[in-house]
Amino acid sequence: MNREEIILAIKDIIQTIAPDEDLSELKTDVRLRDQIELDSMDFLDIVMELRKRYGVQVPEEDYKELATLDGCVAYLAPHMQGKTLKVGV
Amino acid sequence: MANERYDAVVVGAGMSGLAAGIRLAQYDKRVVVLDRHALWGGLNSFYKRGGRRYDTGLHALTNWAPPGEKSTPLPKLLRQLRIPREELDLAEQGFSEVRVGGARLTFGNGSASIEEAVARAFPSEIDGFKRLVQAVKEHDPFGARPDGGAARARLAQWIHDPLLVECLLVPVAFYGSAREDEVEWDLFVVLFRSMFLEGLARPVGGIKTLLDALRRRLVECGGELRMRAGVARILLNERQAASGVLLDGGEVLECERVLSSAGRVETLRLCGLDSPAEHLGRLSFCETTSILARPTAALGHGATMVFFALDERFAYRRPNGLVDATSGVVCASDNYQRHEYGDAGVYRVTCLANHDLWSGLHDEEYAAAKLRCADEMLAAAGKVALDPRPHTTAFDMFTPKTIRRYTGPHGGAVYGSPAQARDGHVGVERLHLVGTDQGTLGLVGSLLSGVAAANRHVLMAPTT
Numbered sequence A: 001m002n003r004e005e006i007i008l009a010i011k012d013i014i015q016t017i018a019p020d021e022d023l024s025e026l027k028t029d030v031r032l033r034d035q036i037e038l039d040s041m042d043f044l045d046i047v048m049e050l051r052k053r054y055g056v057q058v059p060e061e062d063y064k065e066l067a068t069l070d071g072c073v074a075y076l077a078p079h080m081q082g083k084t085l086k087v088g089v
Numbered sequence B: 001m002a003n004e005r006y007d008a009v010v011v012g013a014g015m016s017g018l019a020a021g022i023r024l025a026q027y028d029k030r031v032v033v034l035d036r037h038a039l040w041g042g043l044n045s046f047y048k049r050g051g052r053r054y055d056t057g058l059h060a061l062t063n064w065a066p067p068g069e070k071s072t073p074l075p076k077l078l079r080q081l082r083i084p085r086e087e088l089d090l091a092e093q094g095f096s097e098v099r100v101g102g103a104r105l106t107f108g109n110g111s112a113s114i115e116e117a118v119a120r121a122f123p124s125e126i127d128g129f130k131r132l133v134q135a136v137k138e139h140d141p142f143g144a145r146p147d148g149g150a151a152r153a154r155l156a157q158w159i160h161d162p163l164l165v166e167c168l169l170v171p172v173a174f175y176g177s178a179r180e181d182e183v184e185w186d187l188f189v190v191l192f193r194s195m196f197l198e199g200l201a202r203p204v205g206g207i208k209t210l211l212d213a214l215r216r217r218l219v220e221c222g223g224e225l226r227m228r229a230g231v232a233r234i235l236l237n238e239r240q241a242a243s244g245v246l247l248d249g250g251e252v253l254e255c256e257r258v259l260s261s262a263g264r265v266e267t268l269r270l271c272g273l274d275s276p277a278e279h280l281g282r283l284s285f286c287e288t289t290s291i292l293a294r295p296t297a298a299l300g301h302g303a304t305m306v307f308f309a310l311d312e313r314f315a316y317r318r319p320n321g322l323v324d325a326t327s328g329v330v331c332a333s334d335n336y337q338r339h340e341y342g343d344a345g346v347y348r349v350t351c352l353a354n355h356d357l358w359s360g361l362h363d364e365e366y367a368a369a370k371l372r373c374a375d376e377m378l379a380a381a382g383k384v385a386l387d388p389r390p391h392t393t394a395f396d397m398f399t400p401k402t403i404r405r406y407t408g409p410h411g412g413a414v415y416g417s418p419a420q421a422r423d424g425h426v427g428v429e430r431l432h433l434v435g436t437d438q439g440t441l442g443l444v445g446s447l448l449s450g451v452a453a454a455n456r457h458v459l460m461a462p463t464t
């Protein structure tokens, strides 16, 4: 998956968890929780969805790497290589 | 034949068990939620009598949040369960009251409303009360080090009139203190926020609306719900870790983890372990339901809830008699802003009761005692709200004996053990308590505790 696809993948996961959030204006370099209402329980759900959809395991000590969309891309890129984007699941 | 094998077995299909089951099933864990009874919901369920549906244990859903609010417990909970808020069809309370001695606080939802109520009834206390509200907002009741202590002593820091202190303690004690005579500060903070700063609401359709949503979600995620499947034993392996359950019918289900909402004492008993006697809860309740010929408001009583104590200092403890009708909770379900009752009133009174005395009665004594106690309770309600007797078209009542029969555990103790295991540990590996005995109370508290336990003990657990 390339950068755009990883961002799409994360946005789609957030939309599943928080259907009432507007994600169209999300900036990639600003902390997600400063832009939309996401708490630590929601981050757990992002991680669980990554495991469920892409088989990617994120250990608890690495959750902080997912704070921004850019952070997600940097951290996930190696793990998402060769995986296909799944949206709307 | 190989036994069934699950990632997690959940004992009890009450609020906490259903919520835990949903969270686990949502992430493809193989999970089954078991209950001994035919209907799910636990203490919050419903039954039919004379063609009419009665709710047990639903006066009010606490933690009301206006549409669009995202950061308070109820919307967070629904988000974790992925149940759309619309599905609950929440109707707000009209207004409610606290009546203690001669004092009366009349309040609606939200912190402005309770502040106005205090300013009206206790004008000289309002500054202190505002500081209390601030302290409640800032305190973290789930902090790593429980900041216990008695709420009564804390409240005296801000409030001088003991009657106002009592007015604040009565509703909070009734909505979830497992300790006699005492409300802990942390618990006070949680309940004060959820009842007053957030507020009270009710799903139109009653508890069934919520139970249908939970069941739908559990099944949709692939979780199993098995009713009439009582757990006779929790099985331990050679390392004394939970490894499965034995059902009443003899079937064995093997699993990685057991989450139990059966209460601390009962859960340990299922493992073959004893608990000290002081861990048994002592608080239980009687509740009457009167169906009225006309809407409650048309009969002159407009409040949704009334939390009352006839005396200025109330006794929150197991009564010496069958019931203590000097304090309690009155709920007029048809005084929510919307409801399904048409032109009938639905009026309930709840008072503290003594489980051991009730369960010691013979059948004939039991029936007569119910009538006598109902009269006491309804007369007491008449002093602070409405005496429903002249307007009643149908009537039912439950006692601690009923609670024990239908939810099994807790010795009829609705709020469970006074020795709460906050982290859910009871000293057996791979076994975690959820619900009542984790110290989180009420519907929303129990649901949240199921979510938290599933997250912490299963989803975030290192894979083995």
Ligand SMILES: Cc1cc2nc3c(=O)[nH]c(=O)nc-3n(C[C@H](O)[C@H](O)[C@H](O)COP(=O)(O)OP(=O)(O)OC[C@H]3O[C@@H](n4cnc5c(N)ncnc54)[C@H](O)[C@@H]3O)c2cc1C
Residues within 6 Å of the ligand: B011, B012, B013, B014, B015, B016, B017, B034, B035, B036, B037, B040, B041, B042, B043, B044, B056, B057, B058, B059, B060, B061, B062, B229, B230, B231, B232, B261, B262, B266, B270, B285, B287, B350, B403, B406, B407, B408, B409, B414, B434, B435, B436, B437, B441, B442, B443, B444, B446
């Ligand atoms: C009269 C009354 C009024 C209430 N009113 C309100 C209210 O208005 N608002 C509010 O928020 N809260 C209210 N509550 C409190 C609320 O009902 C409880 O806090 C909550 O339901 C507890 O849920 P739980 O999942 O922890 O436990 P429970 O509901 O007790 O669930 C435990 C389940 O486990 C099952 N079980 C036990 N042992 C076994 C076994 N061995 N095998 C299989 N299954 C087993 C039981 O059958 C039960 O279904 C009220 C309670 C009562 C009694």
